[in-house]
Amino acid sequence: MTGRGSVNKKRRKKRYTYESLTETAQYLLDRVPYQPRIGIICGSGMGALAEALSEPLIFPYEKIPNFPVSTVEGHVGQLVFGYLSGVPVVCMQGRFHYYEGYPLWKCAMPVRVMKLLGVTHLIASNAAGGLNKTYKVGDVMLVKDHINMMGFAGNNPLQGPNDDRFGPRFPPMNTAYDKFLTQKAKQVAVEEDLGGMVHEGVYTCLGGPNFETVAELKMLGMLGVDAVGMSTVHEVITARHCGMTVLAFSLITNMCITDYNCYDEANHEEVMDVGKMRQDVLKRFVARIVDFIAKEMLTKDD
Numbered sequence: 001m002t003g004r005g006s007v008n009k010k011r012r013k014k015r016y017t018y019e020s021l022t023e024t025a026q027y028l029l030d031r032v033p034y035q036p037r038i039g040i041i042c043g044s045g046m047g048a049l050a051e052a053l054s055e056p057l058i059f060p061y062e063k064i065p066n067f068p069v070s071t072v073e074g075h076v077g078q079l080v081f082g083y084l085s086g087v088p089v090v091c092m093q094g095r096f097h098y099y100e101g102y103p104l105w106k107c108a109m110p111v112r113v114m115k116l117l118g119v120t121h122l123i124a125s126n127a128a129g130g131l132n133k134t135y136k137v138g139d140v141m142l143v144k145d146h147i148n149m150m151g152f153a154g155n156n157p158l159q160g161p162n163d164d165r166f167g168p169r170f171p172p173m174n175t176a177y178d179k180f181l182t183q184k185a186k187q188v189a190v191e192e193d194l195g196g197m198v199h200e201g202v203y204t205c206l207g208g209p210n211f212e213t214v215a216e217l218k219m220l221g222m223l224g225v226d227a228v229g230m231s232t233v234h235e236v237i238t239a240r241h242c243g244m245t246v247l248a249f250s251l252i253t254n255m256c257i258t259d260y261n262c263y264d265e266a267n268h269e270e271v272m273d274v275g276k277m278r279q280d281v282l283k284r285f286v287a288r289i290v291d292f293i294a295k296e297m298l299t300k301d302d
């Protein structure tokens with residue numbers, strides 16, 4: 001076979017199989033003396049969340065069989081195992097984005113590895129632009145739903161042959177974000193003095209890497225989007241496909257500019273700075289949520 005046909009065949013061949021992901025998980029399980037129950041994904045500039053873990057065991061992505069590598073500033077590129085609130089967790093200090101050149105199934109691959117490691121609950125964080133005008137920079141938006149813009153164009157991490165060992169061909173997505181956990185996170189936020197700064201809203205992921213035009217943002221606003229980013233949706237779809245319970249939140253790192261007379265420009269430095277500025281409060285927030293999952297949810301799963 002020559003030309004495009006053989007290129008496509010090679011690409012298809014490179015897809016992860018259940019077996020190759022099991023190999024990745026086994027590599028890690030051979031080196032970590034416990035199974036993590038909760039997975040955490042750090043958003044841009046929010047890598048410090050992983051620093052809250054005690055007894056950390058660190059695996060740079062380039063050392064893990066079959067793992068992609070992180071190429072974005074603010075994403076260290078390592079898996080950190082450790083204990084948070086006494087619970088064994090695994091933390092992605094650096095995630096993969098579509099704009100890095102990875103297909104969505106590759107961006108979401110670590111979620112399946114987490115599943116094979118024993119993770120039942122995923123906490124996914126991201127940095128996002130605030131489109132809802134009541135939000136302010138530094139606020140937290142608990143994701144109550146998403147709009148899969150890339151999915152509208154037929155781009156989905158579950159595209160391709162389905163392996164039933166992960167989940168069903170046609171997974172539902174109307175209950176993607178766990179209501180019980182989201183409510184608890186809201187309560188924790190109030191207790192942690194984040195009360196007035198925490199919202200529930202709709203997130204969308206665009207392909208990036210450019211930030212959005214005014215017209216694009218106006219359109220997204222009309223669709224009911226509250227925060228705009230470049231990640232998370234494909235991870236959540238993959239997590240729900242394999243039956244994980246999901247909580248996701250966005251740190252609002254900048255306000256989306258929807259005024260043609262405004263000449264401010266979004267930039268990645270600001271995104272990372274706000275992540276750093278809020279790192280202590282987010283560490284406490286995530287630790288409390290992990291504690292709640294351990295006390296209220298994991299015991300029921302056992």
Ligand SMILES: O=P(O)(O)O[C@@H]1C[C@H](O)[C@@H](CO)O1
Binds near residue numbers: 043128271
């Ligand atoms: O990984 P996340 O979604 O937190 O990162 C956002 C989206 C882009 O990667 C970057 C833009 O500054 O931040």
